[in-house]
Each structure stands twice: as C-alpha cells, then as structure tokens.
Amino acid sequence: MTTIVVLGAGVSGLTCALQLAKRGDVAITIVAKHMPGDYDVEYTSPWAGANVLPMAVEKDSRWEKRTWPILKHLAKEVPEAGIHLQKARVYRLAKDEPTDFKGPLDDSLFATDPWYQKLMDDFRELPANELPHAGVRSGCEFQSVCINTAIYLPWLLGQCVKYGVVFKRAVVSHISEAANMSHTGKKADIVINASGVLASRLGGVMDATVQPARGQIVVVRNEAPNNMMTTSGCDDSDDEIVYSMTRAAGGGTVLGGTYQLGNWDPNPEPNVAVRIMKRAIELHPELTGGRGIEALSIIRHGVGLRPYRKDGVRIEKERIDGTWVVHNYGHAGWGYQGSYGCAEAVVDLVDEAIAEMKPAKRQSKL
Ligand SMILES: Cc1cc2nc3c(=O)[nH]c(=O)nc-3n(C[C@H](O)[C@H](O)[C@H](O)COP(=O)(O)OP(=O)(O)OC[C@H]3O[C@@H](n4cnc5c(N)ncnc54)[C@H](O)[C@@H]3O)c2cc1C
Known part of the structure; x- marks a missing residue:
C-alpha cells in the first residue's frame, strides 16, 4: 500500500x-x-463564487475540458454536492475593443468565436436586444454551473x-x-x-x-433570474471586475469583484464594496426590484486571495x-x-x- x-x-x-x-x-x-x-x-x-467560465487559451484547456463533464454530472445527479446548473452570460464591452476583449483577467473568456463554444452546452451569441446597455458591444450565453462552496x-x-x-x-x-x-x-x-x-x-x-490576486466580494440575499454574468472590464479601475452568480441551495448571490495582484490585504475596502454593488445593480436592477443598492440585503463582505502564479x-x-x-x-x-x-x-x-x-x-x- x-x-x-x-x-x-x-x-x-x-x-x-x-x-x-x-x-x-x-x-x-x-x-x-x-x-x-x-x-x-x-x-x-x-471565498470563490464559484462558477465555470472557461479562461484558458485552447492549448492549455485540458484542465477545464476534463473537469466540466464531472461538475455537470454533479449538478445533475448529486444535488447534495451543492452545485446547480445556471446559464452564464459573458458581456464584451465596446471600450475593450480592439484588444480582442482581453480585460484585466487577460484570458480567452471574452474572445469572439471562443474555443469553448464546442465544450459548453447551449452556446449562443446574444442578439442586440438581449444586451444590457449600450456599452456592451456583444455577448454570449451558455449552460454553466454555480457551486455553493x-x-x-x-x-x-x-x-x-x-x-x-x-x-x-x-x-x-x-x-x-x-x-x-x-x-x-x-x-x-x-x-x-x-x-x-x-x-x-x-x-x-x-x-x-506565486502571489495573491485579491478578490473582494459582497454576498447578498437578493436573487434575480439570469444574473450569472461577467463583463470584459469596467470603468472604475483596471484591477476591478464585474461578475455575479446565485449559489445553489440558499447560498445567496455573490457580487464581485476585484483582481488585485500582489495585494494581501484581508480587509474589505468599503468604497470598493459600494462600487461592486452599484455595478451589479446597473446590470441587474431587478436584484432589488429597481430600488437601488440600498435594498441589497448583505450577508457578508469578504476577501479571498486567488493563488496567481506567473x-x-x-x-x-x-x-x-x-x-x-x-x-x-x-x-x-x-x-x-x-x-x-x-x-x-x-x-x-x-x-x-x-x-x-x-x-x-x-x-x-x-
Ligand atoms: C473571489 C474569488 C472568486 C473565485 N471564483 C472562482 C470561480 O468562479 N471558479 C473557479 O474555478 N475558481 C474561482 N476562484 C479561484 C479558486 O477559489 C482557487 O483557485 C482555489 O480555491 C484554490 O484552491 P487551493 O486548494 O489550491 O488553495 P486553498 O483553498 O487556499 O487551500 C490551501 C490549503 O493548504 C493549506 N496550507 C497551506 N500552507 C500550509 C501549511 N504551511 N501548513 C498546513 N496547511 C497549509 C491551507 O490551510 C489550505 O487548507 C475564485 C477565487 C476568489 C478569491
């Protein structure tokens, strides 16, 4: 043995x-x-959301390709694992042109015609009338999962x-x-x-x-349909990002975030938290029924350190x-x-x- x-x-x-x-x-x-x-x-x-949004370039996609069928199986067949199926939306901002939509995450998630359209079920490009606002030039949707960590x-x-x-x-x-x-x-x-x-x-x-890529989040009780999404960037800062997802089995909705390299600060920064909530409400006003960020019911503020390796x-x-x-x-x-x-x-x-x-x-x- x-x-x-x-x-x-x-x-x-x-x-x-x-x-x-x-x-x-x-x-x-x-x-x-x-x-x-x-x-x-x-x-x-x-601290992770967590969801599946393929990030690797295709030549390095082995890890994600081999993992996806197992997470999908758990979501469908093993409800006690705390994973559920959820549609994901990826929005490519007009301001990020012409960089082939590489935002602060510098990944291929935002590429047009991405390799992962062959991997993820129900992939479709979104028609213009399904884009949330004029700053979003294009976007796609596919079947994913959200994991209640x-x-x-x-x-x-x-x-x-x-x-x-x-x-x-x-x-x-x-x-x-x-x-x-x-x-x-x-x-x-x-x-x-x-x-x-x-x-x-x-x-x-x-x-x-190895260094941290600091991620600040706000977890709220509010939920809204179709809110699992991310955007290719944001106007507030180069190291801030935008995403949300609702966890399975009463886990609340996770609003993010930041991607701050080299930052070990464990304390949630109040101004960043307000910006995270504002951006989430801009994209999904239905999270609070149109009543703004004051109507978000906060479970916790948090910070996690992604283990980034050069x-x-x-x-x-x-x-x-x-x-x-x-x-x-x-x-x-x-x-x-x-x-x-x-x-x-x-x-x-x-x-x-x-x-x-x-x-x-x-x-x-x-
Ligand atoms: C805000 C945020 C959002 C994220 N969203 C997603 C997402 O949507 N999808 C996704 O796939 N990933 C996501 N991630 C990334 C994901 O969370 C990490 O990649 C993953 O959790 C890393 O796991 P790990 O087991 O390698 O490290 P950790 O979870 O940090 O575990 C390390 C373990 O090692 C132990 N350890 C370390 N050193 C010692 C020691 N000297 N002695 C004893 N024990 C030790 C620790 O105690 C711990 O048990 C996110 C991360 C953050 C912060």
Missing part, C-alpha cells in the same frame, strides 16, 4: 485526495492549517472520509515535515503539495512567482529530502473549474513516482 500525505484541504487538495482514495491501495492523510468550514484570508477556496467543500471532505482519508489539523513550516505526518505512523512515499497561495511561503517550496499552474513532481513531492498549486481564478483535470494529472504523476520507487524497493530487499 502506498502512503500519501496531501498538504492542503482546499478544493485542489480535497479533489486530489478523493480521486486517489477512490482507486484504493493507498493510505491518505490530509494535513492542513485550514479545513472546510473555516473562513480565513489564507484559505482561498471558501459552503456546501461543496464539506461534501468533498465527507466523500474523502467515506473512502478512508484521514484528516489532521497542523501547520507545516517545511514541505518535508508533511512526509512524517501520515496517520499510519509510516513515512509517506509521496507528498502532494496543494498549499495554494501559501506555496509562496512554504519552506522547501518558497515559490516567488507561469501558470505548477503540476509536476520533484524529490525533496528523498521523498517524492507532487505539486498542484497556482490555479489563480480557476481552481474549481479545473479541479478534476488537475487531479487527474496528479494521479498520473503519483503513478509515475510509484513506478520509479519500485526498483528502489526491490533493491532494498536484496
């Missing part, structure tokens, strides 16, 4: 642990400072427990410490590093190319102090919508590591 320690209980660590545990013949321990149920600025996953993360944890994963709360200062934290008492054969934005501060990793996600293995470490961090703003694709790649790397360990194990018996 292979002994594995997963460092991190965000969506990345939980999904990897679950996919590995389902295969059997592994003893898995998840070690984490923060667990589902916690709200802390160092723990990104609870307050339900989905505990659901993932429960699934892991069902398949035998053991959870341990601990703070690790060096990645090598994790190898000695298996519940079996044995040294781990493999450590999976799913430490998110804290990969920038973790001994043995200290990835200086060269994109790191999914690779390396030996650190004699133990195989498989890295899976740096998912920026797409950690949910790429979670199963990334976990699949992690499983492949775990298999490679096991294969490479076998000769060493045989030799040690001689």
Whole structure:
C-alpha cells in the first residue's frame, strides 16, 4: 500500500485526495492549517463564487475540458454536492475593443468565436436586444454551473472520509515535515503539495512567482433570474471586475469583484464594496426590484486571495529530502473549474513516482 500525505484541504487538495482514495491501495492523510468550514484570508477556496467560465487559451484547456463533464454530472445527479446548473452570460464591452476583449483577467473568456463554444452546452451569441446597455458591444450565453462552496467543500471532505482519508489539523513550516505526518505512523512515499497561495511561503517550496490576486466580494440575499454574468472590464479601475452568480441551495448571490495582484490585504475596502454593488445593480436592477443598492440585503463582505502564479499552474513532481513531492498549486481564478483535470494529472504523476520507487524497493530487499 502506498502512503500519501496531501498538504492542503482546499478544493485542489480535497479533489486530489478523493480521486486517489477512490482507486484504493493507498493510505491518505490530509494535513492542513485550514479545513472546510473555516473562513480565513489564507484559505482561498471558501471565498470563490464559484462558477465555470472557461479562461484558458485552447492549448492549455485540458484542465477545464476534463473537469466540466464531472461538475455537470454533479449538478445533475448529486444535488447534495451543492452545485446547480445556471446559464452564464459573458458581456464584451465596446471600450475593450480592439484588444480582442482581453480585460484585466487577460484570458480567452471574452474572445469572439471562443474555443469553448464546442465544450459548453447551449452556446449562443446574444442578439442586440438581449444586451444590457449600450456599452456592451456583444455577448454570449451558455449552460454553466454555480457551486455553493459552503456546501461543496464539506461534501468533498465527507466523500474523502467515506473512502478512508484521514484528516489532521497542523501547520507545516517545511514541505518535508508533511512526509512524517501520515496517520499510519509510516513515512509517506509521496507528498502532494496543494498549499495554494501559501506555496509562496512554504519552506522547501518558497515559490516567488506565486502571489495573491485579491478578490473582494459582497454576498447578498437578493436573487434575480439570469444574473450569472461577467463583463470584459469596467470603468472604475483596471484591477476591478464585474461578475455575479446565485449559489445553489440558499447560498445567496455573490457580487464581485476585484483582481488585485500582489495585494494581501484581508480587509474589505468599503468604497470598493459600494462600487461592486452599484455595478451589479446597473446590470441587474431587478436584484432589488429597481430600488437601488440600498435594498441589497448583505450577508457578508469578504476577501479571498486567488493563488496567481506567473507561469501558470505548477503540476509536476520533484524529490525533496528523498521523498517524492507532487505539486498542484497556482490555479489563480480557476481552481474549481479545473479541479478534476488537475487531479487527474496528479494521479498520473503519483503513478509515475510509484513506478520509479519500485526498483528502489526491490533493491532494498536484496
Ligand atoms: C473571489 C474569488 C472568486 C473565485 N471564483 C472562482 C470561480 O468562479 N471558479 C473557479 O474555478 N475558481 C474561482 N476562484 C479561484 C479558486 O477559489 C482557487 O483557485 C482555489 O480555491 C484554490 O484552491 P487551493 O486548494 O489550491 O488553495 P486553498 O483553498 O487556499 O487551500 C490551501 C490549503 O493548504 C493549506 N496550507 C497551506 N500552507 C500550509 C501549511 N504551511 N501548513 C498546513 N496547511 C497549509 C491551507 O490551510 C489550505 O487548507 C475564485 C477565487 C476568489 C478569491
């Protein structure tokens, strides 16, 4: 049996642990400072919307392509996972021409004729009479999902427990410490590093190319039909963005947001919060029945730090102090919508590591 320690209980660590545990013949321990149920600025996953809006360019779209069918299945067949189907609208602003609609997120979501129209069901370009105002030059709509992270993360944890994963709360200062934290008492054969934005501060990793992309949100009780949307930018600031979505099962409506690189500030900024709410009401006055932002019923203000990595996600293995470490961090703003694709790649790397360990194990018996 292979002994594995997963460092991190965000969506990345939980999904990897679950996919590995389902295969059997592994003893898995998840070690984490923060667990589902916690709200802390160092723990990104609870703060996400979260929805599926494909962001990668097509050549890097493997993670999103492999994840989408699984999230769609969960939305349709597993209601207790807290995911529901929702139409998504992507608006391309006239002011963002002629940059092929690359807004502050610098992704291909806003491209005209996007690759993902082949992936997402019911894709259609919106006719002019369905665009919200004159500043929106064009837009599209497709079937997506919205994940209530307050339900989905505990659901993932429960699934892991069902398949035998053991959870341990601990703070690790060096990645090598994790190898000695298996519940079996044995040294781990493999450590999976799913430490998110804290990969920038973790001994043995200290990835200086990881930094937060700070996202401020307002979660409200108000709901409106067809409100899951985003725009290619906004007039207020280059590091502010516009999106909204209503979470499944009474999770409220999430209004966003910001994308502030290098900013670790955990405190919601009041002026930004007002701008977030104003922009949401401009696009969806029906959220408050035409009564303006004063009629928004606020559940909470929040800040989450997307784990941005300059060269994109790191999914690779390396030996650190004699133990195989498989890295899976740096998912920026797409950690949910790429979670199963990334976990699949992690499983492949775990298999490679096991294969490479076998000769060493045989030799040690001689
Ligand atoms: C406002 C906002 C909106 C977003 N919207 C979306 C969306 O709509 N769709 C989408 O797909 N994604 C979205 N994201 C991005 C998504 O939330 C992240 O990509 C994802 O949550 C990253 O998950 P993770 O598991 O890698 O990191 P985290 O959730 O941060 O988990 C890291 C884990 O590692 C543990 N850890 C780290 N270091 C240590 C240590 N030294 N010792 C012990 N434990 C440690 C932590 O305690 C934690 O358990 C959004 C993010 C934000 C902030």
